Amino acid sequence: MKEIILTALIFCLPFFPLVNANGQTDVHISINKEARKKMLVAIPNFITTDTNIKGDRTAVNGADILKNDLNLSGFFDSIDTQIINQINILDINEDIIHYSKWEEVGAQALIKCEYAANEKGITFKLRLFDIANEKYLVGKLYRGQHSHLRKLIHKFADEVVYAFYKEKGIAQTKISFVSKNRGHKELFVIDYDGNNLKQYSKERSLVLSPEWSPDGAKIVFTTYRYNNPDLKVLTLKGKKSKIIASFPGLNTTPAWSPDGKKIALTLSKDGNPEIYLLNAKGKLQRLTHYRGIDISPTWSPNGEKIAFTSDRSGTPQIYIMDTTRGDSDKIKRITFNGAYNDLPVWSPLGDKIAYSSKQNSRFQILIKDLNNGNDIQITNNWENKESPSWSPNGRFLAFSSEGIEGSAVYVVKSNGTGMRRLTFLKGGGFFPAWSPILN
Numbered sequence: 001m002k003e004i005i006l007t008a009l010i011f012c013l014p015f016f017p018l019v020n021a022n023g024q025t026d027v028h029i030s031i032n033k034e035a036r037k038k039m040l041v042a043i044p045n046f047i048t049t050d051t052n053i054k055g056d057r058t059a060v061n062g063a064d065i066l067k068n069d070l071n072l073s074g075f076f077d078s079i080d081t082q083i084i085n086q087i088n089i090l091d092i093n094e095d096i097i098h099y100s101k102w103e104e105v106g107a108q109a110l111i112k113c114e115y116a117a118n119e120k121g122i123t124f125k126l127r128l129f130d131i132a133n134e135k136y137l138v139g140k141l142y143r144g145q146h147s148h149l150r151k152l153i154h155k156f157a158d159e160v161v162y163a164f165y166k167e168k169g170i171a172q173t174k175i176s177f178v179s180k181n182r183g184h185k186e187l188f189v190i191d192y193d194g195n196n197l198k199q200y201s202k203e204r205s206l207v208l209s210p211e212w213s214p215d216g217a218k219i220v221f222t223t224y225r226y227n228n229p230d231l232k233v234l235t236l237k238g239k240k241s242k243i244i245a246s247f248p249g250l251n252t253t254p255a256w257s258p259d260g261k262k263i264a265l266t267l268s269k270d271g272n273p274e275i276y277l278l279n280a281k282g283k284l285q286r287l288t289h290y291r292g293i294d295i296s297p298t299w300s301p302n303g304e305k306i307a308f309t310s311d312r313s314g315t316p317q318i319y320i321m322d323t324t325r326g327d328s329d330k331i332k333r334i335t336f337n338g339a340y341n342d343l344p345v346w347s348p349l350g351d352k353i354a355y356s357s358k359q360n361s362r363f364q365i366l367i368k369d370l371n372n373g374n375d376i377q378i379t380n381n382w383e384n385k386e387s388p389s390w391s392p393n394g395r396f397l398a399f400s401s402e403g404i405e406g407s408a409v410y411v412v413k414s415n416g417t418g419m420r421r422l423t424f425l426k427g428g429g430f431f432p433a434w435s436p437i438l439n
Contacts, residue, residue: 038074038075038076038077039075039076039077039108039109039164040076040077040078040079040106040107040108040109041070041076041077041078041079041107041108041109041110041111041160042078042079042084042087042102042105042107042109042110042111042131043063043066043067043070043078043079043084043110043111044084044085044087044088044112045059045060045063045085045088046059046060046062046063046113046114046115046124047059047088047092047112047113047114047115048114048115048116048117049114049115049116050116050117050118051115051116051117051118052117052118052119053117053118053119056117058115058117058122058146058149059113059115061149062113062115062124062149062152062153063113065149065150065153065154066111066113066153066156066157068193069153069154069157069169069171069193070157070160070161072171072192072193073157073161073169073170073171074395074396074413074418075161075164075165076109076160079105079106079107081105083105084102084105084107087101087102087105088112091112097110097129097134097136099129099131099134102129102131103131103132107131108130108131108132109128109129109130109131109160109164110128110129110131111126111127111128111129111160112126112127112129113125113126113127117146120145121143121144121145121146122143122144122145122146122148122149122152123141123142123143124140124141124142124143124152124153124156125139125140125141126139126140126141126142126156127139128159128160128163130164137163137164138159138160138163140155140156140159142155142156150191150195150196151172153171154171154172154191155171155172157169157171158170158171158172167393168392168393168437169393170192170391170392170393170395170396170437171192171193172437172438172439173191173192173391173392173434173435173436173437173438174189174190174191174192174434174435174438175189175190175191175192175389175398175409175411175422175432175433175434175435176188176189176200176210176212176219176432176433176435177189177190177210177400177409177423177429177430177431177432177433178207178208178210178429178430178431179423179425179427179428179429179430180426180427180428181199181427184203184204184205184206184207185205185206185207185208185427185430186199186200186201186202186203186207187199187200187201187203187207187210187219187221187234188200188425189219189236190409190422190423192391192411192434194420194421194422194423197423197425200219200234200236200239201221201223201234201241203223203224203225204225205223205224205225206223206224207221207222207223207224208221208222208223208224208229208252208431209221209222209252209253209254209431210431210433211254211255211256211433212256212433212434212435212436213256213260214256214257214258214259214260214436215260215436216236216435216436216437216438217235217236217237218233218234218235218236219233219234219236219433220232220233220234220244220254220256220263221234221254222251222252222253222254226243226246228246228248228249228251229249229250229251229252230243230245230246230251231243231244231245231246231251231252231254231263231265232244244263244278244282245265245267245278247267247269248269249267249268249269250266250267250268250273251265251266251267252265252266252295253265253266253295253296253297255297255298255299255306256299257277257299257303257323258299258301258302258303259303261279261280262277262278262279262280263277263278264276264277264278264287264297264298264299264306264323265277265278265297266294266295266296266297267284272290272291272292272293273293273294273295274286274287274288274289274290274294275287275288275294275295275297275306275308275326277323286326287306287321287323287326287327288308288310288321288326288327289326289327289328290310290312290327292310292311292312293309293310293311293316294308294309294310294312294327295308295309295310295342296308296309296342296343296344298344298345298346298353299323299346300346300350301346301347301348301349301350302350303323304322304323305320305321305322305323306320306321306322306323307319307320307334307344307346307353308321308344309341309342309343309344313333315339315340316340316341316342317333317335317336317341318333318334318335318341318342318344318353318355318368319331319332319333319334320332320334334353334368334370334373335355335357335368335375337357337366337375338357338358338359338366339358340357340358340363341355341356341357341358341366342355342356342357343355343356343386343387343388345388345389345390346390347390347394347414348390348391348392348393348394349394350370351369351370351371352367352368352369352370352394352414353367353368353370354366354367354368354388354390354397355367355368355388356385356386356387356388357375357377359377359380362381362382362383362384362385363384363385363386364377364378364379364380364385365377365378365379365385365386365388365397365399365412366378367414376416377416378397378412378414378415378416379399379401379412379416379419382403383401383402383403384401384402384403385399385400385401385410386399386400386401386402387399387400387430387431387432389432389433389434390414390434391434392434392435392436392437394414395413395414396411396412396413396414396434397411397412397413397414398410398411398422398432398433398434399412399432400429400430400431400432402428406426406428407428407429407430408421408422408423408424408425408428408429409421409422409423409429409432410422
């Protein structure tokens with residue numbers, strides 16, 4: 001991925017040198033323990049109340065999707081035993097919830113579902129119980145087309161997370177990324193669990209740096225379709241797109257402001273890459289004024305600060321500046337470990353910044369804790385790990401990894417545990433960007 005960015009710079013600017021990381025100070029490596037013990041949830045087989053579809057496995061598939069969603073959330077572990085189905089039948093026969101029996105098998109939460117279907121659609125009646133407190137918490141009735149199965153189950157998984165933890169779940173989120181298709185790098189979108197892959201661009205060229213709008217309705221990215229790295233916005237519904245920045249040279253690394261009214265981006269129209277703000281009317285505001293390279297802006301959640309990469313100290317490092325005064329006011333350098341730090345992304349909670357750092361000749365994902373100044377390395381092997389992107393709840397990071405078997409998008413918890421591969425395309429996976437909460 002670094003090579004793609006640098007290739008773009010070579011065409012438009014003097015070479016931005018890669019710096020040897022030898023002699024750098026040690027990076028603090030810390031893998032935090034789980035913040036809380038996972039809650040055990042019982043999800044017995046979905047009861048089919050009515051279906052005239054031969055061989056219909058929607059109820060089985062729905063239960064599997066729900067278990068996977070809750071396991072991936074990081075909050076729950078599902079109980080996998082046939083005993084829970086026996087207790088469920090007992091509940092149905094006696095029309096009560098046998099809380100003590102559910103507690104005996106270790107269940108702290110219980111989800112029951114009744115399913116019905118016909119040729120026109122599917123219906124799920126889902127109910128959630130708190131076993132420890134012997135309480136009915138929430139019930140939902142969902143109807144939709146057969147193709148809506150995953151969406152409906154994802155929605156209830158988020159209800160479960162909110163019911164117990166008062167936090168919005170991420171089961172309905174998606175991740176955009178770039179992959180090579182028929183010789184070109186195009187924009188793709190996939191569900192957070194690795195399903196429902198779709199191609200969204202047909203640029204027949206090079207696509208870079210996709211970024212979601214705060215409402216999740218649009219994606220902005222750089223395209224080389226018109227022989228210049230221009231900035232384009234794609235509206236997902238209807239797949240309509242338009243160019244919003246086509247200045248000579250680079251129009252790249254876009255980042256939407258939290259209120260959705262501005263986009264921070266990198267332009268090289270004045271001879272070298274600088275950070276600008278672009279509003280909805282096309283008006284520009286220049287934030288940086290440095291003869292070298294300033295690139296890769298990312299907004300703080302409150303919209304008051306922007307972190308970015310600059311080589312003003314001699315090597316690429318990450319700095320923070322005010323969103324209105326830019327570097328005309330005092331800016332703060334936040335990375336000192338490593339001779340090449342780039343691609344910062346601010347956490348949704350505002351207390352951390354993830355970034356790519358060159359460690360022992362390979363790029364790895366690090367997290368800067370803005371409260372104590374520590375650098376936490378969360379990946380550590382011989383493959384290059386780049387382009388981090390936070391989940392909207394700040395508990396996970398998506399990133400691209402490239403090794404001998406090609407590139408792919410991975411997801412990892414912010415403490416470095418639970419790494420899983422998300423994409424398996426022959427064209428690889430680059431520049432992942434996690435969507436906001438989608439409802």
